Amino acid sequence: MSLKWDSELDELRIRRRTEILDEARELFLEKGLPRVTMRDISKEVGVSTVTLYKYYKSVDEIAAEVKRQILIEMKQFFNEISTDSTAYEKIINWLKQWETYLKEKDDHVRFQAEFDLYYQSQKLEIEQGYYLELFKINGNSIPLVFEQGQNEGSIRTDFTANELTAWTFINILGIVHQLAARGPLLENDSQLSTEKMMEMTIDSVASFIKRS
Missing domain, CATH: 1.10.357.10 (Tetracycline Repressor, domain 2)
Known part of the structure; x- marks a missing residue:
């Protein structure tokens, strides 16, 4: 049961990282790199800024x-x-x-x-x-x-x-x-x-x- 839970958590983390990168990429291409903030990315992904910082510094x-x-x-x-x-x-x-x-x-x-x-x-x-x-x-x-x-x-x-x-x-x-x-x-x-x-x-x- 523990192994299954760990596997599901890993898959969730991978999906979330993919979502973050996908949304950030669109923002970078649309707005330009210097004008994108962590708050912008967290808003697009639909997570809190605190959660975003758990994935990327x-x-x-x-x-x-x-x-x-x-x-x-x-x-x-x-x-x-x-x-x-x-x-x-x-x-x-x-x-x-x-x-x-x-x-x-x-x-x-x-x-x-x-x-x-x-x-x-x-x-x-x-x-x-x-x-x-x-x-x-x-x-x-x-x-x-x-x-x-x-x-x-x-x-x-x-x-x-x-x-x-x-x-x-x-x-x-x-x-x-x-x-x-x-x-x-x-x-x-x-x-x-x-x-x-x-x-x-x-x-x-x-x-x-x-x-x-």
Whole structure:
């Protein structure tokens, strides 16, 4: 009887944590990370703030869990890329997939941008390496694909595969975050559409990494 009771309590805790994360995620995406409080989340979940604190110590802890959820979903999205083309073409396809992701999940990208900016000086920040661990092309890591491209002659060799990966990732993630967070303002200031800015960034990266 005790074991059954313990099992039911565990299931209840898991369901409650899921509810908290689901409601918090909607609030973060709707209102923006800096404007969500524990009181807001407890109200949406339908529990007291005291009960909420039994599951999570702060909005920061909840936000970190939500970001991990989104990154895991991103992994599935990007793992759908599959091609038998050259390593260079695989990387270009990967870059273009970011453009698709921005169109379909702009609120997710905006939350990530807010998260990285908000926690940039704190331990909650999820490092670039964590991102790169999520992304694979045909089952291979991004640095390995760059290395394959160098070996086959389609990628420049005056930088290491890791250096090219870091530079490429910083560029694509930077523009995606900027467009998600400030797209309309950037369009007004630059007179360039979001699509055009993505196209120009991808072309710039493609030209830089290609072996001449």
